[in-house]
Amino acid sequence: MEMKEEQEKQQPERSESNRIFPQKRSRLSQILAAILVNALYEMRNYPIVLINTVLSPLSFLALIFFVSRGTLIKEAIEGGFIMSMFGAGTSLQSDLSHLKNDFKLQDMVVSSPTSWQIYLMGMAISELVYSLPALIVLGILEAYYVQMSAFALLGFIAVLLMMFLTSIDIGYTFATFSSDIVQSFAFSRLISTLFSTIPPVYYPITYIPNPYRYLAYLSPTTYSAQLAQNLGGSISLPFESIAIDWIILIAVTATLFLIASRKARWREI
Amino acid sequence: MIEESIQTLSCDHLTKIYGNSKRKALDSVTFSIPSSGIFVLIGRNGSGKTTLARILAVELEPTSGKATISGIDVVKEPLKLREKIAIVPQEARAVPWMTPMQTISSYLLWRGYGYGEAKRKAYEALERLELGGSANALTRTLSGGNRRKVLVATVLASEAEIIFLDEPTTGLDPISRKEFWDLLKKIARERFTFLTTHYLEEAEALADEIGVLDHGRLVRMGSLDQLRQSVSYNYSMKIPLYPKPPLPKLAKGEIMEGREGYRILTVEDEAFSIARDLSKGGYRFTVNPVSLDDIFFYLVNREGEKTNGNERGARETTTREERE
Ligand SMILES: Nc1ncnc2c1ncn2[C@@H]1O[C@H](COP(=O)(O)OP(=O)(O)OP(=O)(O)O)[C@@H](O)[C@H]1O
Ligand SMILES: [Mg+2]
Numbered sequence: 001m002e003m004k005e006e007q008e009k010q011q012p013e014r015s016e017s018n019r020i021f022p023q024k025r026s027r028l029s030q031i032l033a034a035i036l037v038n039a040l041y042e043m044r045n046y047p048i049v050l051i052n053t054v055l056s057p058l059s060f061l062a063l064i065f066f067v068s069r070g071t072l073i074k075e076a077i078e079g080g081f082i083m084s085m086f087g088a089g090t091s092l093q094s095d096l097s098h099l100k101n102d103f104k105l106q107d108m109v110v111s112s113p114t115s116w117q118i119y120l121m122g123m124a125i126s127e128l129v130y131s132l133p134a135l136i137v138l139g140i141l142e143a144y145y146v147q148m149s150a151f152a153l154l155g156f157i158a159v160l161l162m163m164f165l166t167s168i169d170i171g172y173t174f175a176t177f178s179s180d181i182v183q184s185f186a187f188s189r190l191i192s193t194l195f196s197t198i199p200p201v202y203y204p205i206t207y208i209p210n211p212y213r214y215l216a217y218l219s220p221t222t223y224s225a226q227l228a229q230n231l232g233g234s235i236s237l238p239f240e241s242i243a244i245d246w247i248i249l250i251a252v253t254a255t256l257f258l259i260a261s262r263k264a265r266w267r268e269i
Numbered sequence: 270m271i272e273e274s275i276q277t278l279s280c281d282h283l284t285k286i287y288g289n290s291k292r293k294a295l296d297s298v299t300f301s302i303p304s305s306g307i308f309v310l311i312g313r314n315g316s317g318k319t320t321l322a323r324i325l326a327v328e329l330e331p332t333s334g335k336a337t338i339s340g341i342d343v344v345k346e347p348l349k350l351r352e353k354i355a356i357v358p359q360e361a362r363a364v365p366w367m368t369p370m371q372t373i374s375s376y377l378l379w380r381g382y383g384y385g386e387a388k389r390k391a392y393e394a395l396e397r398l399e400l401g402g403s404a405n406a407l408t409r410t411l412s413g414g415n416r417r418k419v420l421v422a423t424v425l426a427s428e429a430e431i432i433f434l435d436e437p438t439t440g441l442d443p444i445s446r447k448e449f450w451d452l453l454k455k456i457a458r459e460r461f462t463f464l465t466t467h468y469l470e471e472a473e474a475l476a477d478e479i480g481v482l483d484h485g486r487l488v489r490m491g492s493l494d495q496l497r498q499s500v501s502y503n504y505s506m507k508i509p510l511y512p513k514p515p516l517p518k519l520a521k522g523e524i525m526e527g528r529e530g531y532r533i534l535t536v537e538d539e540a541f542s543i544a545r546d547l548s549k550g551g552y553r554f555t556v557n558p559v560s561l562d563d564i565f566f567y568l569v570n571r572e573g574e575k576t577n578g579n580e581r582g583a584r585e586t587t588t589r590e591e592r593e
Contacts, residue, residue, distance in 0.1 A: 025381020033378035037364065045366045045407070104361040111326040111356040114379045267347065269330045
């Protein structure tokens with residue numbers, strides 16, 4: 001009797017899982033999971049969050065537009081794009097810490113066949129989905145006021161992509177270190193002040209008087225704003241400055257990516 | 270021989286020290302058990318149950334030592350192991366703005382299922398736990414126990430062969446808990462379940478193997494019968510502290526003092542003679558065959574005295590009733 005039960009216990013053990021996954025697990029599904037959990041379900045259940053994502057980049061834009069009596073509209077729109085991208089990383093950080101610390105959802109994913117790369121990619125894309133309404137509004141404004149050539153547009157998208165990757169790396173690295181949500185908020189506030197409020201994202205850097213200008217150069221958002229303003233035609237940079245800005249932007253993105261992949265913790269220690 | 274190493278969970282001097290802590294959360298834990306059926310880990314708060322579960326579920330790196338599950342090295346082959354495992358962490362909560370259906374199917378998507386398959390499996394699992402009716406209600410509208418069940422359904426819906434459940438029945442009512450046990454027993458035919466609990470009757474009802482942790486050390490391991498045999502007394506008496514009873518001198522047995530009274534573990538003859546004396550004096554008491562509760566009380570009490578006479582030995586040992 002005892003023996004028989006033993007055998008029953010062991011037999012189906014392996015066959016069941018083999019039946020389900022002889023084929024490969026779908027990466028697409030794994031990415032979709034993050035987009036559903038972190039963006040779509042939330043947007044569906046709380047549509048009010050959408051208003052917020054549209055308003056926050058637009059409110060700064062409106063402010064600059066009014067104060068400059070309309071002269072800085074191009075810079076403000078480009079700044080709005082850059083800030084949306086940078087904001088993706090800040091919200092990624094708080095979303096990740098929320099899911100990790102308050103729901104232990106990340107622990108469940110760590111103990112599953114999802115790699116950190118796929119988890120992060122899914123979460124990052126979910127932040128883009130979240131910013132989509134804002135990006136659409138900005139896109140309409142861009143088409144109306146800025147009108148870039150196809151080549152400039154490609155350059156602009158590349159700048160935005162760099163900004164996105166940079167902010168995602170920062171967000172992920174900090175999120176994996178935080179052990180509670182308050183700690184995480186403290187980090188994300190600091191970062192968004194340092195990288196988005198102080199640097200000249202919504203207006204040209206020449207508006208900042210000289211000794212302070214050097215402070216602005218500490219932030220990667222400054223370089224991307226400069227490149228974007230150049231591409232949009234509101235400032236005209238010499239070739240060397242464009243090259244230097246690009247090199248700095250790529251270097252910062254690559255460095256942060258390395259830090260994120262080396263230092264961020266998936267399995268805790 | 271080979272078959273045996275493939276079908277086991279083994280820990281070899283597994284030790285964990287968190288950060289700069291001086292204490293060992295796990296202290297040289299060493300054991301080897303079949304990786305089938307249900308393994309239940311019991312121990313007081315802070316004894317290291319969660320730490321051990323998290324290390325084996327590849328969430329946490331041990332400080333030193335080695336562990337393998339079904340021949341897969343926990344430290345060196347995390348990717349291979351993650352293909353086979355699933356966990357419900359102790360403090361996991363279902364996301365309140367999602368429905369049980371969304372919670373389970375998204376977890377399955379993370380495991381790489383196709384969308385349709387994920388939905389189907391999710392529904393099956395909810396039905397199995399009798400939550401089919403709430404499949405599309407927001408989790409925040411469910412009761413606390415049902416939210417917990419949703420998480421359990423999540424890993425049950427998956428194909429994982431090895432399941433870690435860290436205190437899965439906390440917050441379930443007694444009837445739900447018993448139903449949950451039945452389900453776990455069924456599941457354990459297909460997969461290895463590693464479960465931690467504070468409910469000793471849960472261990473009694475479910476466990477093929479029981480491990481007892483105390484202050485990070487594994488103080489006992491074995492089947493319920495083996496645990497019973499490891500205590501050489503077969504009767505347990507409980508006597509209230511007041512009115513203070515005359516405590517007998519025991520030739521064979523142990524007297525332990527807890528918050529709810531004295532607990533005497535002894536052999537049959539002694540138990541009866543003590544019972545006779547107590548009855549004569551009109552004292553209240555109970556006599557029962559030794560339960561897991563008694564064994565746990567005994568092991569943890571004794572370990573406490575052994576490791577630190579002043580601090581831990583003097584501490585009052587609490588039992589199940591108080592903790593619940
Ligand atoms: N992240 C952490 N950092 C530092 N110390 C920790 C951490 N997690 C647990 N500990 C310590 O490790 C020891 C074991 O904790 P663990 O959570 O494994 O116990 P447990 O048996 O699961 O307890 P409980 O029954 O209360 O859940 C405790 O002393 C605890 O304080
Ligand atoms: Mg625990």
